[in-house]
Amino acid sequence: MDFQAAKNLVREHHRAIADASAETIAQALERHTADDWHWRGMHPFHEQRGAAAVAKAFWSPYLTAMTRLQRRPDIFMAGLNQIDDFKSVWVVSMGHLMGLFDKPWLGIRPSGKISMMRYVEFNRVEDGRILETAMFFDIPQVMIQAGQNPFPPETGAHLVQPGPATHEGLMYGSQEPDTGQATLRAINAMLQDMGSTDRSRGIEGYAEELARTWNDDMIWWGPAGIGATYTIRRYIRQHSGPFRIALSKGYRFNGHLCRMAEGHFGGFFGWANLTLSNAGGYMGMTASPNPADMRVVDLYREENGKLSENWIFIDILHYLNMQGLDVLARMGELANPSFEG
Known part of the structure; x- marks a missing residue:
């Protein structure tokens, strides 16, 4: 199956977000999402319906806190969902959102320095619209980078994580x-x-x-x-x-x-x-x-x-x-x- 149309839609969606401000993000989100867009996010955002609700809950406060935001993807892919017998098309993006942490966010004190927040986003695409999104992002990573670690010592290593070792994760074109x-x-x-x-x-x-x-x-x-x-x-x-x-x-x-x-x-x-x-x-x-x-x-x-x-x-x-x-x-x-x- 050719996933190019779905991939292009999600890339246009990401470009619209990149060009938006905290004041215009709701209109940017509306361009490529369904009216009843179902968005799942991390605590404390949880589930939202529609572009206006997603903008108010997550994107507008985040864009207010993070100056000059960049999306830095490491993986971009699309495929059919095994869970519904390979009927629905999903486009996935993973990487970091990078900005200058200039204003408070979620009670986290700003550092004025670069903030790298890991994210992954699953988007279900149908008829030229994004109907459903699951967006996971690492808020504790933002806390630790800003010098406000809420956790005991980790069993593993805390890092700003690189992309795949093979550097072949950005699959914007068709694949075998x-x-x-x-x-x-x-x-x-x-x-x-x-x-x-x-x-x-x-x-x-x-x-x-x-x-x-x-x-x-x-x-x-x-x-x-x-x-x-x-x-x-x-x-x-x-x-x-x-x-x-x-x-x-x-x-x-x-x-x-x-x-x-x-x-x-x-x-x-x-x-x-x-x-x-x-x-x-x-x-x-x-x-x-x-x-x-x-x-x-x-x-x-x-x-x-x-x-x-x-x-x-x-x-x-x-x-x-x-x-x-x-x-x-x-x-x-x-x-x-x-x-x-």
Whole structure:
């Protein structure tokens, strides 16, 4: 299938945003979206309907805070959605939004310096309009860069993350269909194999499981608060092991809304993908009896039939808020202390 019209529409949408100001962004968003455009964003924005609501909730305040905003994409692709039997067309963009952090945003104090916020955007396109968008972005990354880290030390490394090692993620033109199908098979093989090893074998068994679908030099580009990690064994030690120990209680997979691939890249998102309970310690939280949702995006790069890179976006602020910790409210209190009483 030719995805060029859908790709061109989303690129025009991005150009309209780039040319807009905080005052004109609503009109810019209207040009390429449906009247009942369904937009999903991270906490505290959640779900919005229509360009005016999206502009008011997210884009106008963000453009007010970030001077001279640039979109710096590393992956751009389109494909058919496996979840609805390959009927709907989705266009995906991933990279950073870069600006000068000049005014407060969400209670985060401005730095006056460059701010790089990771983003990924899934857009469902039909009849020349964007009907649905899931936009995940890393607000904690903005906090940390501005010197206001709300989290305990990460298990991985906090970085401004680069694009794919192969530098072939910007697929503005058509791609060989067989390559995308092979990438989707690699992603599905990993999902089907997940958790298949006897856990009593410990790290050795887990490493063998991962090696069936991952290359040994894998890179896991995790969100701020968790961090990035490199190679299978360091991934187990610096993320997956602590994650499994702290969050295995009451684990429930809720499914995906979109899963697709093009070229050597692919991925999925859910709303929410996972529901799990914190047994204590994860991201500094005490044990909680309340199950909490994780809204997650995974993007992958395939190489020689296995996965080599994985970019992860998690709505961590929403997950913590469901456990009773409102990180943004705490940021606002720190930014505006009261000395009365």
